[in-house]
Amino acid sequence: MMGQATPLAAYLLVAALLFSIGLAGALTRRNAILVLIGIELMLNAANLNLIAFWRYGPHPELLTGMMFAIFSIAVAAAEAAVGLGLVISIHRHAHTTDLDAMNRMRG
C-alpha cells in the first residue's frame, strides 16, 4: 500500500507511532525521569513531522519547516534542562522520583 502512496505518508505514520509511544511512556511510567523521556520522544516526533512537511511541501526554499524544527530543538533542550533540574530538586526534597508517591503539594 505504501508503494503508490507518497513517502510523506510513511514519515507521518512513523512520527505518529513515535508520538504514541512517547505518550504511552509519559502516561504509564512512575519514574519522573522516564516521563520526561516520553515527552522528549513526543517532541522529536513533532520535529519529524515538521521536517517531512518541509521536504515534501510546496516551497522548501523558504525554509519554514526547517526553521520551526531548529527552534523546536532549542526549546526542547531548555525544557530538558529545567525538567531534569526539577526532578533533582524533588528528589533532594522527597528522596524519591516515584510520581505515584508525590501526591501532595506542600513540602
Next chain:
Amino acid sequence: MSFVFYAIAALTVAGGLAAVLLKNTVHCALALTVAFAGLALMFLELDAQFAGFAQILVYIGAVAILVVFAILLTRNAETPKDGVYSRNWLAGLVIAAGVFAVLGWAVLQSVRVLPHETTTPTVTVLDIGNALMGRYVLPLEIVALLLTAALIGAVIVAMHEKERAK
C-alpha cells in the same frame, strides 16, 4: 519507499519502544539515544542536513547525557521492587492507543491529497544562516533569551534546597 527508510524507521521505533518499556532506567536512557540517532538519520534521509546534525549535537550530545546525569544523581540506576509502571497504566495505554488510532486514521485518509514534491531542495548552511540573521532574527534572539533564562532557572531550581538549609 526504499529499504533504507524501513531500516531507519524500524531502528527508531525499536529504540523508542525500548526507551519506554525497559525496566532498568539507564538502559532506557541508552535506548532513547538510539531513537535520537535514528531520528537524526531520518532527517539526513529527508535532505535536512543541518537539522540532522543539530539533532545529533543537541539530543545525543546534550540531552541524553543530561538524562544519564539525572538518573545517576537521583540513584535511580537500580530497578525498583514495586514495579516500574504507574497504578493507572491501563488508562494511559488506552489513551495512547486511541491517539495513535486517530493520527493514523487521519494520515491514511489524507494520503491522496498529501503534497509530493519530487525535486530535492538544495539548501546550504549559508542559506540557513542568512535566514536566521534576516527573516528569523527576532525568533533567534527570543530563543537565546529563553535558553539563558532556562539555564539560570534550572540551576536555581536544582540548588534551592541547599540554600534553605543554610
